[in-house]
Amino acid sequence: MKNKGIQYLLCTIGLSVASLSVVIGQHSLNSLRAPAYPLISIDPNVSAWSASDQLYGSAVSHWSDNRPLPLLGAIKVGKQVYRFMGTEDVELSTLVPNGEDKGWDAKYSTVAPQGDWTGRSFDDTDWTSGQGAFGTFENEPHSKTDWTTEKIWVRREVVLTENVAGRDVFLIYAHDDDAEFFVNGVKILSTGQATGKNRRVKLDAAAVKSLKKGKNLLAAYCHNRGGNAFLDMGLQVERSARKYFEKQAEQLSADVQPMQTHYEFACGDVKLKLTFTAPLFLDDLRLLSRPVNYISYEVISEKPQTVELYFEAAPHWALNLPAQDAGSESYSKNGLRYVKTGSVAQRILGRKGDHVRNDWGYFYMAGEEATTQASVGTEQGLRANFVSGKSSTVPAEQGKQLVLRQKGTVQGSWKGKIAVGYDDIYAIQYFGNNLRPYWNRDGKQTIAGQFEQAFASYDEVMEKADAFDRKFMQQYAAFGKEYAELCALAYRQAIAAHKLVESPNGELLLLSKENDSNGSIGTVDVTYPSAPLFLYYNPELAKALLNFIFYYSESGKWQKPFAAHDIGTYPIANGQTYGGDMPVEESGNMLILTYAIARAEGNGDYAKNHWNVLTTWADYLLEKGLDPDNQLCTDDFAGHFAHNANLSVKAILGIASYGHLASMLGKEQVAERYLAAARDMARQWERMANDGDHYRLTFDKPGTWSQKYNLVWDKVLDMQIFDPQIRQKEVNYYLGKQNKYGLPLDSRETYTKSDWIIWSAVLADDLQTFQAFVKPVHAFMNETVHRVPMSDWIFTDKPERRGFKARSVVGGYFMKMLAEKYKK
Template sequence: MSKNHPGKIFRTKSPFYFILLSLFLLASCAETKKATPVVTMTKNLRAPAYPLVTIDPYTSAWSEADHLYDDAVRHWTGKRHGLIGAIRVDGQVYRFLGKEELPRKAVLPMANQGAWDGVFSLTQPASGWEKPDFNASKWTAGKGAFGTSGMPDLVTPWETPDIWVRREFTIDANLTDAPLYLIYSHDDNFELYLNGQKLVDTGYAWKNNAVLPLDGELKKLLIKGGKNVIAAHCHNKTGGGLVDFGIYQDSEKQEIFAQAAIQKSVAMSATKTQYIFACGSVDLNLEFMTPLLPQNPDVLSRPVSYLSYDVKSTDGKDHDVQIYFEATPEWAVNTISQEVSIEKGETDGLTYFKTGTTEQPVLAKKGDDLRIDWGYFYLCGAKTPEMSYSLGGYQAIKEGFAATGILESTGEQKMTTKMVPNMPVMACAQQLGKVSDKGSNGKIMIGYDDLYSIQYFNENRMAWWKKDGKVTMDDALKAANTEYDQLVETCAKFDNEMWNDAVKAGGENYAELCVLAFRQSIAAHKLFKDKEGNTIFLSKENFSNGSIGTVDLTYPSAPLFLIYNPDLLKGMMNPIFYFSESGKWNKPFAAHDVGTYPLANGQTYGGDMPVEESGNMLVLAAAIAQAEGNATFAEKHWEVLTVWANYLVENGLNPENQLCTDDFAGHFAHNTNLSIKAIMGIASYGKLADMLGKKDIAEKYTAQAKEMAGKWVEMANDGDHFRLTFDQPGTWSQKYNLVWDKILGFNIFDPAVAQKEIAYYLTKQNTYGLPLDNRKTYTKSDWIMWTATLANDKETFQKFIDPLHKCFNESPTRVPMTDWYETTDAKQVGFQARSVVAGYFMKMLEQKSVKK
């Protein structure tokens, strides 16, 4: 049993258990042509969320629960992506994947069921505005939802910083005693009152469909048969704004797959998440695999994930077994109020369901908390007598499987429908027959054809895998099916090599964090080519501000790609180079971004980061040159690199009041860590010049960097450490930018500088890690990894990594890994599912650099 989680059998630290697990995997596939390769999996990590289907920033589904059946499968934004799995053993059904969410009955509907009437004020109202007897006759009538452009189910635009909303209603005097729920969506700071009593005060946050049970004393606040008021105030701090709320009652319907299996374990490797369940007298091994292989862009870009299953008897007897999977159109919409079409199709031995919105607003929306609502989601399986498929109602399809184990075709091959209040499902079931201890297996595939992926400087571009329209989704599904066995082997080899390298570099806790980061980081990007054929690999700032191609996301993400495929890092940098070299960006420093996802038409971020982004681009250009052994990529962009290097020489030593990558901390001047960034950028330019044979330039800029480093030490010195800002004694901060002096072999700073900092940091750690600086107790996990890499030995490195591992193992915030959290209680502060966790690979990059 885990010491951190006593009594839970879904994790184990026993080496003997994992030997048995490996033997089980080999035995369960005994009837296949090849034994399934044994893959080293995580042992001690309870992930805050487990990656299931991780293709790109839009098709990204996770389990945010300890057991796969405890909660619905969710998009990284938290929206439900309906995916349910059940197995029928000798007539008894066990649910192992997802959770039925029966539609609640609307007592006071939210906007996804139609616009609702309210009144609002955009100026501060008089006191008592939240009370039922307040006179709101001078307020403006409007319909919910209220929000900024692009928000879900928007009716009344709201563009000011604050809005106050009142919604009056009556409750039926005959309302049943069934539980009631107040459901609300907001962005950002939100206060909500029911009949004058405050029920919600979120602080700086944004949520969709948050649920507050109205039970006990809260339910007594409602006046049956009389006037009630819900009043809300929302302050939009940044980005989008939203106000929507309603009251709902539990459905009178009952779950069909109410009996859950027993989860015995969950473990991960770089490309796989594996679950094992006890389902009566059989064991089910379930594996999600997304082959995000960095060195194979065709496969990495292909929008197909696998869900494979092996079932075997555990009591020496044969058992009659059927297995079932269903998906809903929630995968293909931004909100469930959108109308969808569903159709059944076939291709080359495969049967699939395909669903998408009837509107098909291709690349029509941009922003952060959005889901794709163009293109088509696919649920695909084999076309064999053992597989049956059905399209129909949420409960009816399940009832049919529970009764017979076979999906009876309803005759419907195509439908157009709304998902509220009656959710349709696409389902498939396999007859596994009499299952013995030798086992039986199969797989399904989940895919998404987004038609066009990115608008790149006003031209809509297709994903890499489409080859400018020459490859169809049918072709992709056929290739994914044909190549499956080989990809299983290739992924196993990659996973094991990555694990072994990570353990060697930083130990098992470090390796587990790299495993958790791998799919998250890659799936936060989209891969395509521009019209000239250049590789473009654009990131999305998930739950930050939705920017696309952000340079200070590229920077922390770089280590993973420098190790496995520098061409992908070039693909992140190419848009920024083009932006400047085309004249579309004419400032003497690098841009922050090239737009808001998925529209990459030019910077949309409100403030520049001159030293930050220029330093980032120069450092990464040098890192690519070191990884490839030549500076060809930098030579192609030499003119603009020169402009940026000169900007850093003039402005980098003691930066003025400006933002750095930690922009959430606000503007501040004399930032010592940002100064290091500038020095590293200048040293990088010198290194590149040397590699290109420009010896005079190399000597000049290298000497400049060394001179600045000497001044830095004098200006930043604070006794046993170095300051946060040059002008504030008694302050400190992580100097994570200094890691490049070590990685790129500059030796610009005296090595004693880094070791003085490391010794000081060890005195400042909290339970869950090292704070970012002295101002707050929060931290950034990617920067902890870089700071830890400054240590000269593995043991010291692990002193920083173990609290970080503990954080994700114990965090009460169940979302795809955050990189911004509190070191005191492991709670998320902001950000999730971002690409920056690829920075965890910095220690592995150091090991690779040492070998060279």
């Protein structure tokens, strides 16, 4: 697509090779067809993506898929309008609500029914009455009926007050795991072995025809395969509306860099270059926490042209559900024109969970006053005025859509920009204290001030972002083009899945949201795979990933002799809400990462501040870690199992980390004791896990295998605990177990975790073998049929994800760079 685009430019616009290099910049182009393209990257709730090859091919959406964040872009060249971003999707209205905001009545059975249980005439009087959604109370906040059995059958009678004949109707649904859905006995879909939240599927003609005014039936079956369970359903109907921007620009290229996503379009005889920039500099907390991103553009034309750009956003950006009541306005201040929207209710920190977003605080778009028109109105009115050339001014009471327009005359090149941002007022509740975002931690800053700084420093920031992207791609390409391209796509995803705040005692807190899993906040076994990115760029942020877990134990709020799993459900961080503990997993994670921080800083000061609790965790691992009992590890989707050899590696290296920390602090007798214990445990491990040419999944099951990705720390931190031949034996065995899209997690399934593959690749001592593991992951991301922000839980024998998306754990891709850093 890129080569075709370049040829088009040379032929139709007549650009020379020299001028073309200026247009596309001097960075290395990313050839990866991203599963989804990052556009706006601020935090877990303000995270917008394009899920198609062309920016105009689908609606801009939140990472949780069917959570549209409408952002529409069009350019008028003379009198011709071209749409270059988003779609004029017709709004959907709720026909039958699902269980997001309130429960719905239903009958259910956990025993397989006899007869046609999906039809309206079925007698369900013996079934149990309950409220949907159905799911595990421990980890699914929208569950109204606690469902913990393996299977469930649900019948929901609904009453329609309108006729939907001839209209497009959609089933909205959520499921964990396999599910089937029916409308009046007509089967709508079977999901197969998968999970999903906020999904939507259009009903076929037979299903729509079955819907009548009066009583109707929605029915569903779901199979809980372990872990969380969830089932929810409702209906939406499409409203009719005229489309104004049906003519599309021609996209010539799409290029994902670490901090920027670049697009190029042909709009008749004009070229448009569009860039989305999130200045996420991990060594600059001022820029990292500033809740403002740029959308900049360059229009190129050989002949004089009058052009005008149109950017439209919807109140959805500041709502959890589109049906919530919002207020919008436009105004000018200090040289900038703004459009602003937010919910009327403003229930600050009033909503928590996985596939939910802020419905408090305010979303903004802004442009420079001299070049920008700003307006609020209806979609139809605002779009019609743009097409006809009328002023964009529309009375606010006529609608709540937000529009910025910028107009100019171009011969050669014309550049412009807008900025988008979000003020969430309060970001996190931390053990009863409502914390402001880091940029306003003192409560004295304003969002207007952030926008003014963003515009004043635009040239400087863009120059820095360009330089960062160029250096990044060159540096990472030393370990393979595929590795560089994967890391470029992972960079913003990993960072934007966190929120930076300051604790009441002045500590940095970098709190992750466990996206598309259960919505936990500050999950330790999410921090663990994410940490290489932050260790590599700024160890202070790596500490910020641990500070709250140390506080949780040291304050006495968590009293168990091992580390907690999390501190709540995002954004409420008042204590663990996950339904089960991971004693060995989380304690090992905390000890290893604390030692990794010490190595990065060259001293053990951070560990010294937390020595008592580190000692408690190390002693727990001494007692329980060698042969773990029946418990979860970070790969909790695989369920509980005992004698986990890879988890044992983590425990041993956690003890070793404590020993090395003791040595750094001059505690030589302590160091000798724990390091000797770790080495002895490693020798026992080798005997217990040895299965000939590889090592077992569990000590008690010969003929099994698993990725021993936890061994990577022994190599990266030069701990010298395990015999290096163990790593080499495992790597050689893995090479014979790879499928087209990567190395399976273990011998039980064909699925894998892409972050662990990179860690296993780092176990290799040569670049060729490292690349042999990385290239299949790149192929998966390039070919996957699931157009979502990168998934880490994927199948290796087909281009499909098993679950998860948009998670911070892709920060683990940076393990190779961390390994190189620690070599120096």
